[in-house]
Amino acid sequence: MTIKIDGGELKARHRAMWALGDYPAVAGEVIPELGATLVAACGVRPGDKVLDVAAGTGNAAIPAALAGADVVACDLTPELLAAGRDVAARRGAALEWREADAEALPFADGAFDVVLSCVGVMFAPHHRAAAAELVRVCRPGGTIGLLSWTPQGFIGQMFAAMRPYVPAPPPGAQPPPLWGDEAHVRDLLGDGVADLVARRAAVTVDRFADPAGFRDFFKNNYGPTVAAYRGLAGDAERVAALDRDLTELARRHDRGSGATVLDWEYLLVTARRR
Template sequence: MKETDISGSDAAREADRALKAKHRAMWALGDYPAVATEVIAELGPELAAAAGAAPGIRVLDVAAGSGNAATAAALAGAEVVASDLTPELLEVGRSQAEAAGAKLEWRQADAEDMPFGDAEFDAVMSCVGVMFAPHHQATADELVRVCKPGGRIALTNWTPQGFIGQMFATMKPYAAPPPPGAQPPPLWGDPDHVRALLGDRVEDFSAERRQLAVGHFGGPEEFRDYFKANYGPTIAVYRNIADDPEKVAALDQALAELPEKFRLDGDSPVLTWEYLLVTARRR
């Protein structure tokens, strides 16, 4: 039985449906699969290994996007279900997995209300995905619920102080106000926050800050323009201020200045993006 019910009244359920529809539409903007394969590809295989993906292991990838971690887990021999709120991402993932020779199941699902049975999976993972579900406790409850006792939970999330966390902080003044009850995504990169969400339902909890070296961009403007074209949350923020040229210009400048704080060294085009790798076992 699920531990968290965010539905409440009919009005609350309708508001939640509207919010999830907005999230689906946001992640369908641009080309997130390009970001997953061109910029953060290394995170998928790393997370699949941390989840213990191997033959005989049944794995659920939650908020899988186009399946960079799910496909890696399937190629490692695991039986994999990739779930995501946005069907457009799943369609791209299915094609990419087939091209790579990976076989897995693709399911549209809300991370806060998943259509899977209790204790159905040996491992549950998410690669910079569940952090964007608005209600953190409801999401954490679902991760635990569908994991078998003794099974592994493995999560990769951007940290608040890292590059992507600071990109969201930079965009916040220009974004539409979050709905009541929604929590900031980068909180999932705070080990204390994640530990509190999972609580005493897990053991062997480990949280390790790691750095992803990103050399895809030749300069700060190239990074900014790439995210303006491909990354749903950035596109949504720019749409929110499209009628205010001064705000657009200010955000353009702020995003172009951001990479200077995260260079590998002073002259290198390589950026360091910090993320948190969490692993735990369900009691």
């Protein structure tokens, strides 16, 4: 059963936020290997029908297509889909791109062998509705695979650092990093799945020369961070405070000597649709 959620202004804000900055640079330069990691964990094979939910620029969808699967990549933000088409063309991957809301997917029940999402569906504001859709469109016996940032990991802590600088979420919206908590995901998927396996791992990011370099890259390219700074426009004191907090976050997590090296923890979940 599809759980209907009124999109309205909240969905419009989400769509606009992810179009800010240059998310293709984040996906392609900072975390390019995550999608392939999820595709391998899901055991995607040639001929599988695969849906990548909240696909962004296709970080998981493109590796799945290159593995021989029949792939649909869907996302709320058309600008990301357009960028993904360009990436896929450069890499020689053939797949379908569809604009779609993760909380109300325009696909039939049981239409896909594999339903996956790489740091994507976690940003849908209504977690239970999104989880119900993941289960609904996966065929019985098919695979659901999710890779999400953890609350205690670097990106989860980045969102915690930004929280004092952004408006409070509307009632019913839940924090994205909860998808990185195993108990939360087990509760969301519930009796709709079996054989759920969860493991924590980390992607090592050595893209930045120093903590300030991380801050500036995300300040200019990552939609939620760009939106946070835009909301502070004209308040130089709070802009400087957010600058300090993000720089300090990277400094605390830096394990490099010379260039900054950061480990960004994620939760990787695979399960079988009952």
